[in-house]
Amino acid sequence: MSYLKFDKNLMINLEQSLPKEMLRTNQAGAYHCTTIVDCNTRKQHGLLVVPIPEMGNSWHVMLSSLDETVYQHGAPFNLGLHRYSGGVMSPNGHKYIREFDCESVPRTTYRVGGVILTKEKIFISNENRILIRYTLVEAHSATTLRFRPVLAFREANELCIANDTLNTEIPEIDNGVSACLYKGYPRLFMQFSHKPSWTYDPHWYNGFEYVKDLERGVPYTEDLWVPGYFEVPIKKGESIIFSAGLSEVSPRSLARMYEKEIAQRTCRTSFFNCLKNAVKQCYLKDHESMYLLSGYPWGKTLARNTFMALPGATIAINHREDFEKIMSTALKALRNFMKTGELDRRIMGIDLPDNPLWAVWALxxxxxxxxxxxASAKYLSDIRAILDYILANKHPLLHIDSDNGMVSTDGTVKPMSWMNASLGGRPIIPRTGYLVEFNALWYNALIFATRLTQGDEQAKYQAAADKMAEPFVHTFLNDYGYLYDYVNGTYADPSVRPNMAIAIGLDYSPLDRRQRKRILDIVTRELLTPKGLRTLSPKSFGYRPNYLGSPEDREIALHNGPSRPWLIGFYSDAYLKVFGMSGVSYIDRMLIGFEDEMTQGCIGSLSQLYDANPPYVGRGAISHVTNVAEVLRTLTTLKKFIMD
Known part of the structure; x- marks a missing residue:
């Protein structure tokens, strides 16, 4: 099966091709993201987008795009494509595309008359540099390529307006030029493997429109600066490599650099390999530390997402060493918080109450x-420290009830769980008191600890688990056969939400098999979709299936309907626990819905969330690490289940 190849008929149909995006990263925080026809449709798109620590470590679009023009017999054929004010598409270079292939590296094939030209893009690992290789496959007469760099030099979530404060000096360097438009930015170096001619011809290009931002109800129009153009003659069979990076490079090294990098790539020719590539794009290496980004194009390093995604992002793809490196970085931050109460500079939300519980789950x-x-030899001291910290009631946001041994939190002022949508700083869903997944994770962690310990220590954890087992069932299991989402005093929230799937999917639970099955039936009937579990049942009050409208509308809908793929991991765990081998084929069929997504949205990856009703359109972040990781974990679990 050819996973990520798209032919001429799809590429020239902008209704079909513009919604499809592609992403490449360098595992050091930089990325390249655009549509498969190279038309930027959101402000976060760009050819080279990099983090700049000196400017708050947020992403900045340096090079927005590179417009190519083919010259033959003095006639120009512009391969670029932009949307301008009023929805005007220009210069419509997509009509020359014959194929787009993204199985190894993004590769576009153009045909202009008798000219066949290919363009391949690749990021250099752990370096803020992108290379583009142009190969003239066929030509019957002299051919010249012209390149216009479109510069932004702005924060990825902002927009640029034409101004006279930019630095217009463009000094020439070896086989190229460099630019630094504004004070505080690093210099951008643009070079070629072949010596080009450079013509300084500065212009503001006004009125770029980003249709994805228009749909989201946020500012969507900007102006970008083009300082001039390069021209390079090219012969049939010849390749020219363009480099854009934050340091100057020897032009003679570009071909060797390209070949070395492409040899390390895993072809995305299967569902598993697509997900493997997608999850590795969220790796972030910084000197001796290693992190997981929550996703693109606006993800951050979040503690909860790190612990939730880590097993699928590493163990499921046989990257044990990466698990240990990322976990070491995260545990260091968690230990420091438990010891001093200090937040981490890089890993956000380390103080949230369920992070210790998710950390133990990952271990x-x-x-x-x-x-x-x-696991005991390497991590028992951390597991012991986490559980004893909670048992001693030292966590400022997570409290042990001395009467029943369950854990509670106050989510009335600030969201405390993964359902963290808010308006005006206040939680939209005020999950407070006893949260079902918090207590399920707590029981699971205690029993897991008894399997690693002995003697008095083992007895301590077992007693804590026994103490809360019956209260858990009495508190959450209702007469309708499902689990309340949270219970605060005399109020038990009746909303049918997927957090109960976490509770029945964990290895250790106070619920028996019959109770799990009854809960699973309700989850299947009311929450399951081809794209994961709904965040709220259609039968519950406040159901909003579509993540659309103004920012406020979307925030309200965020956890009140749209489906989350990552929840399929716990759903599958629960299903296999209840039905055993007879559930294997069912879960395998469930995964087809995710495999279909490999050619939709951000190709080869999974979006942050999906509308809860057909046609289940992907929304939010275009690539989300927890979703990809948990589908990977499900695939691995299924394979292991069959083999065992």
Whole structure:
């Protein structure tokens, strides 16, 4: 099966091709993102988008695009494509595209008369540099390529307006030029493997429109600066490489650099390989530390997402060493918080109450993949420190009830769980008191600890689990056969939400098999979609299936309907626990809905969320690490289940 190839008929139909985006990263925070026809449709799109620590470590669009023009017999054929004010598309270079292939690297094939030209883009690992290789496959007469760099030099979530404060000096360097439009920015170096001619011809191009931002109800129009153009003659069979980076490079090294980098790529020729590539794009290496980004194009390093995604993002793709590196970085931040109360500079939300519980869950997956003995030798001290910290009631946002042993939190002022939508600083869903997944994770962590310990320590954790087992069932299980989402005093929230799927999917639960099955039936009937679990049942009050409208409308809808793919991991765990081998084929069929997404949205990846009703359109961040990771974990679990 050819996963990520698109032919001429799709490419020239902008209704079909513009919604499809592609993403490339360098695992050091920089990325390249645009549509498969190279038309930027959101402000975060760009050819080279990099983090700049000196400017708050947010992403900045340096090079927005590079417009190519083919010259033959003095006639220009512009391959670029932009949307301008009023929805005007120009210069319509997509009509020359014959194929787009993204199985190894993004590769576009153009045909202009007798000219066949290919364009391939690749990021250099752990370096803020993108390379584009142009190869003239066929030509019957002399051919020249002209390149116009479209510069932005702005924060990725902002827009640029024509101004006279920019630095217009464009000094020439070896086989190229450099630019630094505004004070505080690093210099951008643009070079070629072949010596080009450079013509300084500065202009503001006004009125670029980003249709995705228009749809989201946020500012969507900007002006960008083009300082001039390069021209390079090219012969049949010849390749020319363009480099854009934050440091100057030897032009003679570009071909070797390109070949070395492409040899390391895993072809995305299967569902598994697509997800593997997508999750590795969220790796972030910074000197000795290693992190997981929550996604693109506006993701951050979040503590909860790190612990939730880590098993699928590493163990499921046989990257044990990366699990240990990322976990080491995250545990260091968590230990420091438990010791001093200080927040981490890089990992956001380390103080949230469920992070210690998710950390133990991630370590449990490590133990299952390798062995309890190895997990105990490497991580028992951390597991012990986390559980004792909670048992001693030291966490400022998570409290042990001395009467029933359950954990509670106050989510009335600030969101405390993963359902963290808010308006005006206040939670839209005020989940407070006893949260079902918090207590399920707490029980699971305690029982897991008893499997790693002995003697008095083992008895301590077992007693804590026993103490809360019956109260858990009495508190959350209602007469209708499902679990309340949260219970605060005499109020039990009746909303049918997917957090109960987490509770029944964990390895250790106070619920028996019969109770799990009844809950699973309700989850299947009311929450399951081809794109994961709905965040709210259509039968519950406040159901909003579509993530559309103004920013306020979308925030209200965020956890009141739209489906989340990552929840399929816990749903699958629960299904296999209840039905055993007879559930394997069912879960396998469920995964087809995610495989279909490989050619939709951000190709080869999964969006942050999906509308809860057909046709289940992807919304939010175009690539989300927790979704990709948990689908990967499900694939691995299914395979292991069959083999065992």
């Amino acid at each position: 449990q997956q490590y133990a299952k993949a390798y062995s309890r003995e190895e």
